[in-house]
Amino acid sequence: MLRCIINICKRKQALEAATMNETAPTTAKLTISSKTYSAWSLRGWLLCRLAGLEVEERKVANDAANRAELLLLSPSVLVPRLNYNGASVWDTLAIAEFLNEQFPEAGLLPADPIARALCRSISGEIHSGFSNLRSALPMNLKVRHESFPVFSGARPDIERIESIWQDCLERFGGPFLFGGHPTMADAMYAPVATRFITYAVPLAPECAAYCDTIFEWAPMQEWIAAAKAEPEEMEELEVEF
Known part of the structure; x- marks a missing residue:
């Protein structure tokens, strides 16, 4: 002792x-x-x-x-x-x-005050909410599931996220949520995009395109490559850490 x-x-x-x-x-x-x-x-x-x-x-x-x-x-x-x-x-x-x-x-927040308020709001929403999505679709960058059964309780979370993305992409023109430059909101929603791709979640075309934008983003490519090189594996992912 x-x-x-x-x-x-x-x-x-x-x-x-x-x-x-x-x-x-x-x-x-x-x-x-x-x-x-x-x-x-x-x-x-x-x-x-x-x-x-x-x-x-x-x-x-x-x-x-x-x-x-x-x-x-x-x-x-x-x-x-x-x-x-x-x-x-x-x-x-x-x-x-x-x-x-x-x-x-650096532009972590949009220059326009209205857009800036929205960016903070949706960043806060993903930070504090969507617990069913987190539990049902844990982040895992090493696998792809083509027919993963999505827990019904996660459906409202998925629909809400699609609504957020569609609104931002329509208002600000994409390819990121607030236009041509990524912001804090894109960093906050990036893990969600990985979940949707990992578990082959059906999405509206513009939302699927946004997931592709996130995956093709150079920092994401760097992170994914490092993740695939990690030796550890977790057989059960009951919670996100």
């Missing part, structure tokens, strides 16, 4: 030292989980790419030991977690707003 406590204390000291180093203005570190399964990690990473912020990735596996380590890094035990310019930011919406403040020229 004493040895265990000593080891935990040593690990905490090492992590605190590493965190102190993260306060340098030029240092950016992003703590993430599996690139194959973790939708939230994907969102945080895409947001950093949208901001033009190069990050050093710190990957934490989804097991008890690594979650104990993550607890020392972030009180919420959540990923993603961004350390930049002395700030420690977790929760994808908080990261999005922080990056928008740090890099206002």
Whole structure:
């Protein structure tokens, strides 16, 4: 027991030292989980790419030991977690707003105030809602299911997301949700697009085209390639982490 406590204390000291180093203005570190399964990690990473912020990735596996380590890094035990310019930011919406403040020229939000309000609203909706969709169609970038039975409770979520996408694509002309440049909303909905493709969910033509746009987006291609190179596999995906 004493040895265990000593080891935990040593690990905490090492992590605190590493965190102190993260306060340098030029240092950016992003703590993430599996690139194959973790939708939230994907969102945080895409947001950093949208901001033009190069990050050093710190990957934490989804097991008890690594979650104990993550607890020392972030009180919420959540990923993603961004350390930049002395700030420690977790929760994808908080990261999005922080990056928008740090890099206002990057266009994480539309310039038009009405479009900006809509972008924030639909980003918040995917952040806090659609729990049936998350449970029924877990993110998995390594497989394709051509005839996957979709839980009926997820149908309203799918229909609502289609409605959001159709509205934005019609109003702003595509190919991204708010026109020719991706925004925080595209980063937030990117994991949903992967789900629809993974499970071959029938979609309206414009929504299917939007999924293709997300998949062809260069940062997504980079993430997918890294996911396919990951060795770990999860046989059961009951919750999203």
